[in-house]
Amino acid sequence: MRRFILGSIVAAVIGLLLAGAGYWAYWNFYSRFQPVTISRNPAEVQRLLDEASWVSDGSGGQPLYIVTYRDSASGHRYLRDEAPKLKAAGVETRFILFARPDADGASRSTTAERATVAELWLSRDWPLYERWMATPSGSWTAAGLPQADGNLARSAVVEAGRRFDEQLSRMLRASGVKISYPLILWRDRDGFLKACGCADSRAWAFIRDDVGAPDRLGGPTGAVPPLDEDQAAPEDGTPAMPYPDLPTIPPMNAPPNGPAAAPPAQVQNPTPAPTRPAAPSARPSSRAAPTPTQQEDTTFY
Incomplete structure (x- = not known):
């Protein structure tokens, strides 16, 4: 009885450990990366996004908002790898x-930024x-742009962007969103x-699953598309030159500069063998044996 109780306790402990490990694996490798549905004040969040000064290529379609800063490495990777798929x-x-x-008196942005x-x-x-993103951060000087530092109006615009990020982050945290950049917002199907x-x-x-974007773009690398006949013709309408007739390529195992092959021997018609005469259809009839006769005695002198 005591052994049975100890075995049951050990089995229960092992079961709890396995269940805990399974739940941790599910959370660590899948659940914690799932997006969060905005459950608190979604209309206020949408209004804040609409009032922000976003930039876009103007392609139209379902909007997806990407909130980030210039030196975000993850933001650059998302722009490079995912933006073409979304488009x-x-x-x-x-x-x-x-x-x-600024943080602790240290500036986290540059004058050009x-x-x-x-x-x-x-x-x-x-x-x-596009020019800003294509230029390394250390090489960007914002040449030709008015400075924001010392300009009351442009400094207020920079502060408005910071207040936007603070207010949006506070509203998203209320719905359980863990803030990290890029911060992406969209509407599902x-x-x-x-x-x-x-x-x-x-x-x-x-x-990608929510907006129906592909996981990969393009076909397999190295594939050459077939050439269309219209594309092969010259643009001025000149007919294409015919392909010249070339001699037959000798086999690979033929010796180079070897003697010419002997002409094939002439085939002679074989002499027909003499035919054997056919056997007679019937054997000749045999003659009858002569009948013996008795002659008279003759006396000689």
Whole structure:
């Protein structure tokens, strides 16, 4: 009885450990990367997004908002790897940039970054955004742009971007969103507003599933498309030259510069063998034996 009780306790402990390990694995590898449906004040969150000065290529389609700052490594990876897939699915990516506030007296943004953020919020210049993202952060000087520092109006625009990020983060935390950048918001197929702190790339697949974006773009590498006959013809309408007749290529095992092969021997018709005469159809009849006769005695003198 005692052994049975000890075995039951050990089995129960092992079962609890396995259940806990399974739940932890589910949470660690899947659940914690799922997007969060905005359950508190979704209309206020949407209004805040609509009032922000986002930039876009103007392609139209279902909007998807990406809130980030210039030096976010995850934001750059998302722009490089996921934005083309979203565009292929008819999604319009709207970028909202802000300059991070100072922390402990240390500035976390540069003068050129603040000037560019102010210009983007005021003009929504998409080519400017593309040039900014294509240039390394240390090489960007914001040449030709008015400085935000020392400019009361443009400094207020930079501060407005920071207040937008603070207010949005506070509202999303109330719904259980863990804030990390890029911070992405969109509506799923049922129209519910969702949000994701998508610093980890394992969360990106959930967004693609919601908006119907492909996991990969293009066909297999190295495939050569077939050439169309119309494309093969010259543009001026000149008919294509015929392909010349070339001699037959000798086999690979033929010796180079070897003697010419002997001509094939003439085939002679074989002499027909003499035919054997056919046997007579009937054997000749045999003669009858002579009948013996008796002669008279004759006397000789």
